[in-house]
Amino acid sequence: MLRLEGVTKTYRVGAFGTATLTAVDDVSLDLAPGEVVSLIGESGSGKTTLGKTVLGLLRPTKGTITLDGAPARPGKAYYRHVQGVFQDPFSCYNPIFKADRVLRMIKDEYFPGVAESEWDGRIDTSLKDVGLDPGQVLGRYPHQLSGGQLQRLLIARALLLDLRYLVADEITSMLDASTRIDVLNLLADLKSRGLGVLFVTHDLSLGNYISERAVVLYRGRVVESGPTGTVFGNPLHPYTARLLSSVPRLTARWDGEPATPAGEVREGPSTLVEVEPGHLVRRDDTTSTGSAN
């Protein structure tokens, strides 16, 4: 289990770093093997900051992250099991390394004792697992591969490790619609084989498609979380309702009036309240009832 408890991340901002900005505020969530949890929120809500914190690329200002009860410490032991894939696959590669070199570096770093022939077999398997033809990609430079191929190659690279959890940060946002659904189906397949995925997205339809649970972030705080069908089917926080109401429908057309976002989001002191089993909603402290989290 990958567990976040009370994770807060503040950045130093302003002239000479004199001010602070709380990008992630007291976030707790669990990610189990074989489960996809979507982390949903508009631009600037803190999704990437939280993903990077899980990956040890940022140190939490407060709170803890544990993997099977042990503190998550960035390093080889952690990265064997927890990896990230990001939005822009092009920026994740060294342009002068061909794909086979990228995959060989994993062996040099993590599995120096594995024989070359066995490693070649593992590369073959991981590429086929993500739907890539080894003969087509291995001898190529990044610029000779498509965005979808590069994104799959990143996932194949992660699979060469003993991967248990993947932070997938907006991994489909630079892909066209048909490639996007292929990559989503690949994640669903990996999930069915036991991979836990933290699926970071601002796209509610993608979160709905792939995840069992949804966590909605607003200005760094969880405002609603629960089973995806419950959160999307019965959104109780005004921000979730607003996000859902602002998704353009395929058959709707602009009729001269801009769509009006529903619901006012208030900023006062508030608490996450469990309104039904597993469904948490942030409520103003003045109106909160029920069990708090």
Ligand SMILES: Nc1ncnc2c1ncn2[C@@H]1O[C@H](COP(=O)(O)OP(=O)(O)OP(=O)(O)O)[C@@H](O)[C@H]1O
């Ligand atoms: N290195 C940094 N220094 C200062 N502030 C930062 C830094 N990185 C992010 N922020 C701020 O933290 C907040 C959260 O940013 P973050 O990138 O985590 O949001 P996000 O939900 O991932 O947004 P997007 O969907 O646009 O990527 C924003 O206000 C952002 O401006």
